[in-house]
Amino acid sequence: MSATTSFRQAYLRARYRFSLAQVVAELLQKRWMDALVPFVVMVVVVTTFTQLISGYTDVDNLINTGREFGEFGFLVFALTLVVIGGGIDLSIGAIFALCDLVALVCFVHFKLPLVAVIPITLIAGGALAAVNGILIGFLRTRAFLTTLVTMIIFRAVFDILGQKYSQELMSGTPENSTWEWLGSGSLLGIPSNIIALVIVAIVGHIFLSRSRPGWHLTAIGAGRRAARHAGIGIEWTLFWTYVGSGVLCAIGGLFYAARLASAGSDTGLNSEIVAITAVVLGGVSLGGGKGSVGRALIGATTVLVLTNGVVRLGVVGGMSSVVLGATLLLAVAIDVHWAKHRHKAIAKLYVVPTYLALPPGQSTDEGPFKPNQRLAKSQAIGLDMVDGPEDCIIDRQGRLYAGVRQGWILRFSGPNFENREVFSKPGGRPLGMAFDKDDNLIVCLAGMGLYGIREDGSVFKLSDETNRSWNKINDDSRLRLADDLDIGPDGRVYFSEATIRYEIHSWATDALEGRGNGRIIEYDPRNGKTRTIIKNVLFPNGICMSHDGKSFLFAETWKHSISRHWVEGPKAGTTEVIIDNLPGFPDNINRSSDGKYWLALVGMRTPSLDLAMRFPDFRTRMVKEIAPDEWLFPNINNGCVCKFDDAGNVSESLWDSGGTSHPTITSMREDRGHLYIGGLYNNRIGRIPLEGSDPSWNGVESYWGKK
Amino acid sequence: MTQEVIVLGMTVVLFIVLSIALRGFASTGNLLSLVRSVSVLGVLAVGMAVVVIGRGLDLSQVAIVAVLPAWVLQRLGQGVPTSTAVLSAVGIALAVGLANGLLVAFVELPALFSTLASGMLVYGLGRSLLLERSFVYVNPGHEGFLAIGQANFLGVPIPVWIFIGVAVAAHLFLSRTQRGRFLYAMGDNYEAARLSGIAVRPLTVMTYVLSSLVAILAGLVLAAEVASVNAQIFTSTMIFDVILVVVLGGVSLLGGRGSITSVVVGTLLIGVLLNGMVIMNFDNNVQNIVKSIVLLGAIIVDNRLHPRDEETARQGDI
Incomplete structure (x- = not known):
């Protein structure tokens, strides 16, 4: 072998040793890459609005936005939970409104102590959503239609009851420091509802990613038939999912009640649409089986900054709906095509050949490797x-x-x-x-x-496992x-x-x-x-x-x-x-x-x-x-x-x-x-x-x- | 027994009960006003049904109903000739339908979201760029326009004629034309239809265009009926009522099932129900509750009659 060929071989070996394509392909395979597009969108939206609006990052404004975010976040969580299971819940806004009313009526009208008001509200949320759970889980109706109908019913009930109690609720709430803390208090400068949201987010994340029911839920969303074949109890899992989503709405409603003490007819109105936008913008797949608490938060942040920012920019009425609509459209388009082409990209990039020159093999024409028929008569x-x-x-x-x-x-x-x-x-x-x-x-x-x-x-x-190499992207x-x-x-x-x-x-x-x-x-x-x-x-x-x-x-x-x-x-x-x-x-x-x-x-x-x-x-x-x-x-x-x-x-x-x-x-x-x-x-x-x-x-x- | 027959049975039973219980219910005048009160809803539902049979959904209908007729009335008030005002609104509706169709068929966005978003866009853009106020009246001197909502022909109100016309046309289209049959094939099994050579994308676009055109027609009729438009109707539960009517009669949201007769039957049931409740002086919220419970019953019955086969059910249908 001459010096030039061995140099050439050494060069080729080095040249093909590492490959950017391999890095990209293996990165694309990571599950957290699903959230890449939503994350980038969030960063762009947040940067744009903090640049456009002076004083957007002031502490006061952040706290105000944060309070809204807290309540909205619970709704997005509620929807995310259901969507991961392959369903949808259009009644979350109505449940939110009804729970707000229940909390206020218990507190103002019946003058119940807070230790009673909070559980009653949460149970009310769970019970309302249990209607959805029974219909969708056990009677196997379609989630979209069913929750559409329950939304109209809950909304109507809310309107009827709201009219009945509105006078009384306007007269103000009794003095109670805990209630006030729920509505406007903060700990170390963090608003009360954000603290609650963070706690729920951590619990929710552990539930979804580390617990058996959480895995069952994801499995049902990802492939209902396969989940059924695997012996997962679809009926009960879906039932509890809806109940859980109702309780989350109730938490949101409770904070809303404490903050605004109002049950106006626009409470939670259209919030299901905004929450759906948030969920989609966060990259929680509407087909089910894909999503996380983190992505829900990304989506919620994007939507809230967007709607809130447009209002603060002082744009005329309809414009906020234009911005929301356009963002939703863009996000869904990118998400659909990202999901579609990611796998193609992986398939194209995953196989990464390298240079391999090997010495020629021993002869099979003569010597020990000469073919014979000794195995033919086995x-x-x-x-x-x-x-x-x-x-x-x-x-x-x-x-x-x-x-x-x-x-x-x-x-x-x-x-x-x-x-x-x-x-x-x-x-x-x-x-x-x-x-x-x-x-x-x-x-x-x-x-x-x-x-x-x-x-x-x-x-x-x-x-079934060995030590992980630190320099490999694939686990x-x-x-x-x-x-x-x-x-x-x-x-x-x-x-x-x-x-x-x-x-x-x-x-x-x-x-x-x-x-x-x-x-x-x-x-x-x-x-x-x-x-x-x-x-x-x-x-x-x-x-x-x-x-x-x-x-x-x-x-x-x-x-x-x-x-x-x-x-x-x-x-x-x-x-x-x-x-x-x-x-x-x-x-x-x-x-x-x-x-x-x-x-x-x-x-x-x-x-x-x-x-x-x-x-x-x-x-x-x-x-x-x-x-x-x-x-x-x-x-x-x-x-x-x-x-x-x-x-x-x-x-x-x-x-x-x-x-x-x-x-x-x-x-x-x-x-x-x-x-x-x-x-x-x-x-x-x-x-x-x-x-x-x-x-x-x-x-x-x-x-x-x-x- | 199909859902259509069940709903028809319920309508008849309800009709008989109400005729006996309520004085004046079965009078010709009341029956006409019954049909008239739901004809706009029925027209919208026929348009929606065409989309749904092709396995789509058009949530942007109500945005068109809310914004474009208001714009027409506003321009009429500014002295623009009726034909120009109406035609330009129809043009915009056509463009919206085309955009919806392209988004669903070619960009391959889920219909639920693309039409939800396009509805928000239409409403938002219309509200901020086209409309000066959200509530627009018809100025005096436009009796020709008002006629499509208020006049009678052969003793029957024009809106009812329009409903009948749209329903018959859609029925003939779906059951007698090649494209109509293809639409069922596409809704039943999109992939199979595509593989057997049906031009599924243009067909999808066409359904959304039809739905938008029907929506502007319904919007204009509605505007003429009450001689005003409140663009805030966009935030009402109207779109849900439309879906209710479509599904009630047995047009499956999965696509490929149901017909215009089932839409008409659904419309009639809602009409009888609403009319009875109006006579009994139920308030709007109670009406909503009753309506919803009826729909819930229909959904449950549908599920009992056609239980979902867990083995062949399509993943991701919500």
Whole structure:
């Protein structure tokens, strides 16, 4: 290799190492990015009005605006709660008005003490909204129409009662310091109702994001059918949602009563429209399932500053409605298109190829990799009764286990493995397996993490998260794609996570990146700790403890390499490459009876992909411009099983070169003179006799000795 | 049994009960005034029904009813010829409908919000740019204009004729023309209609234009009836009454269901109800309560008859 080419390679590696597109795509995936547009709108509106109106930021004005904000905020909260559940409540303004009246009548007319007035008002709000709750939750009427009708009814009742008591209410309220504090008091300069709003906001946030009912509510809003299938009690949840929203309106009404002591016919009039505007401006999706207390506050602030600011600018009557209407229109338009195009943008930007130049692979025309038909005549176990046995393993009793696509572990027993039973149903996508010293089956479940299965089939969790890297935007603390594992003599479990950027269904897309997205993780059962020990690995796949137990071998699929990582001895903690020129994509590694290792090659390299890996821009264009089924992918249609020793020398290989019985070979396991072959997409487990191997050798005993 | 039949049954029963209980209820004069009192509402409801059947909603109708006729009256007062004043208002209504349609069909905004916002825009802009006062009277000398609200033809008031005309035209459009049938297809399953080659976007625009044109017609009739316009009607519950009438008869807000007959039946029920309550001297608020309870009953009955299938219900319908 000449100096210029190596310089060029170094330059290309550096040039494609980091990518702005990746940062943008991963940022866009964050849930809080939903609130970006609403937040920017709020900042623009607030800055504009503070610039336009002199004295807008004076303390007095802020307190006055704050008092209005407090009451309005409760209404927006009430609506947000209902909207997250996939509904809408047009009656909030009327409930607000009625609660205001109830509070005033109790306090002024019946002269009740405050300890009675407050609960009565809150109960009144809840009871009024319970009408909505019963109709919408239990009788399953449509929220829009139902609350429209209850709004008219409540409004009419309010008008009738308001006329009855208006004279009396105008005569003034009895002296009461607490009442006055509610209306005009403040603590440390913060108005009373703002304090209450902040408390409710914190409680509400915890409720929505950290509590079971809150999650149920979000689930119902996001997908009512799925929520029902998941066994969530839709009726009661919706009922309590409306009651809760009514209580929030009542709190607002109470503060309004204390502040203004009036129940004029315009109390809360049209506030539902303004609140809807606020909710939409805050980015709480009207389809349900999306929204937060924070976003409700953003929307409320924008709307209030807007309406309040327009009034203070002294613009003629109709203009405030113009401003509100125009903002609503603009906000909805931006929001709709932002939501629509965000996913497109992510899809276009998410795959970020990098430069990857690798040494050419060993020849398959001659030498140990010369294709043959040794796997073609395999005995098929569980033909058409297994769906994608990625890995298989044999226990001490000679029973065969395989993890399948349904998220089950199947067990085959009997002389010819004709008895099929479902051993356990851990879920996820079962991949690599190993037995620990207590004969528990430890499994990597893609999408879940590292789990164990006892002899009776019961499942227990070992680990589902590791330490988060500070420099990654994607949260990589959760295990996405745990792939294969092996267990050291001291019980420590070493397992690979193939990639932190893709799920199991799109694992092959990771190949197009050619980036070290995977990692090797260690789980220590002695203290229950999980930690990442090797980062930035190119799709780490199979893992196997060496025969002496002092190091483990791992395969990097897209790098066509096998590496050794020392866990004991003088070189502990270091990694060395032992093969870097495999002719295919290495998958699982397992011990063989003669002190060597079996390796599955899931597919063979192709010159076209090798070339493409050196042209990241080409792959970027490909991903952006053509459909996924036209992409240049690694060939995983045909592979082989090979055997190598501790020094990395390959001695033989076994093929089914037509791919009729064993395409996509992902694993193999030697046991008592036979070799068992699994495949990620295959419909069987293959079994062939191994001439000249130890007929009593068993994998479990090789690790843990005889029992 | 469809909702339409149930509502018709309720109307008949109520009609019989009121005829027996209230003296003078069944007289021809009262019946005419009954229909007349709801004809403006009925006209608006027919326009709304066309939009709703295509799975839309037009909340901006009342803004047009409130602002544009007031502007027409104001210009009549300034001496502008009737035809010019009316035609320019119709032009603006056309533009509003077009804007609504474009926003919903092409910008793909939810109808609920785009028409809510455009209503606020129309009202706000009209109030601050077009109108000098929110309450406008008809000056003497415009009997020709007032005739559309106050005159009779063959003993029947003109507003009733207009209601009948609009309803028949809309019925023929929906049931006899290709576009009308396409509208049902679109409301029933928007995506399927689009995929089968129906030009759904222009069709959507057309429904909003029709609704706006119907709204200006209803507004002018209303203005002529009472010889004045109060633009504050925008903040009343009128739009809710319109939706009430539409839904009462069985036009589903989901779209694709119901017909003009169901709108007429709904209008009649409200008419009988309102008229009975007026004769019994109920105050406005009590009327609202009774009206709402009737609607609530209709909604519940509809839900009992056509329970929502949780498996096929569309997500995000509120």
